[in-house]
Amino acid sequence: MKVLSVLGSTGSIGTQTLDIIRENKEEFKIDALAANSNIDLLEAQVREFRPKIAAIGDMSKYKEFKSRVGGMTCVAAGLEGVVEAATLESCDTLVSAIVGIAGLIPTYNAIKTGKNIALANKETLVTAGRIITREVKKNKVNMLPVDSEHSAIFQCLAGSRHNEISKIILTASGGPFRNKTLKELESVTVQDALKHPNWSMGRKITIDSATLMNKGLEVIEARWLFGIMPESIEVCVHPQSIIHSAVEFVDGAVIAQLGLPDMKVPIQYALTYPERLPMKSAKLSLTSVGELTFYKPDTEKFKCLRLAFRALDMGDSACVVLNGANEEAVKLFLSGKISFLDIGNLIEKTLDKHKIIENMDIEEVSELDRWSRETLAYLYETGCK
16 A cells, blocks of 8 residues: 655645545555645545645645644644655655645655655756756655656656657647637637636646646656657647657657546556556547647747747756746736736746856755746836736
8 A cells, every 4th residue: 555645635636636546545545635725625635534744835824724623633834844744754655746836845855755756746847857856866766757748758668768769749739729820819818728628727737738838847847757858859739638648769660648638547657657557537439539630839829838948958947947937927917917928928038037057956946936936026017028
């Protein structure tokens, strides 16, 4: 039986992870839960799973949350509390599903204490890929991807040697605006951007999918997960989201992983690897799908994808800036303060102001993340869009 700590337990990935646990109670036990601010759902999860510790990231919710569940579990709060949940001694596996840079420090500390990682928090590798992969190797732990695309690549690589890889092909649905012109994108609304055609996700990642920044972040993540250089990573728009990604090998063979859009499949595979367990879900029928189509991404229309490749080319610290600036720009868009196209424009201007920092440590990553957010806020406030 694997003993889990689930960070981001009230979010999309977290709640689906708990669904899997409910269906496989003989395989998994939950000893730690953590969420940012949803104390109602976290309370319900504590009452159901009875973890040893439950952490709430939002310090302002601590007292109320503790008054509700203090007799059932140890209650912790803030970043220190989330780290405590991530590193709980009895847990052997961390499900890292907190959204954004908030997942970095808890995941980093979990690796240093010998936990295996089921990674849904792509920002961990986007901002600190070199540091994290070094710690994974040093501490001899497994880091298994939960993203559908990276899980697909991981499965396609089974039994292959690294020197046999020619290219990684990351597929993208194209989001809700794939067929819109650049002119039309000037007037799209938050509600328009939140209507993803294939996947049900949280608000931040849904906006990232609309800008194609999500795919850009996945390119950076793939570079570190699979030790592949950026020039060997290709993005392909595939509106049906049936092929989740593919690998081209040096002999010309291309192996792809297919399935219906269902995040429970990669979540469960990360938890059960190298085994597979039955799952109660709809199965793919190729004859029902009928047609699979593919397109090159338009990086003029969706500049965020181009900016991700630019950041990779600039260096590790630029990826930190890209991520922090994107998180802040998405917040501004969701609050109605900037337009959809301003997201990419503000990120680009923030990158323009960055001077590369070599050989960062984890504290410098955090400092640079703060700088990127403050710089983007300054650019917004002064009208430099």
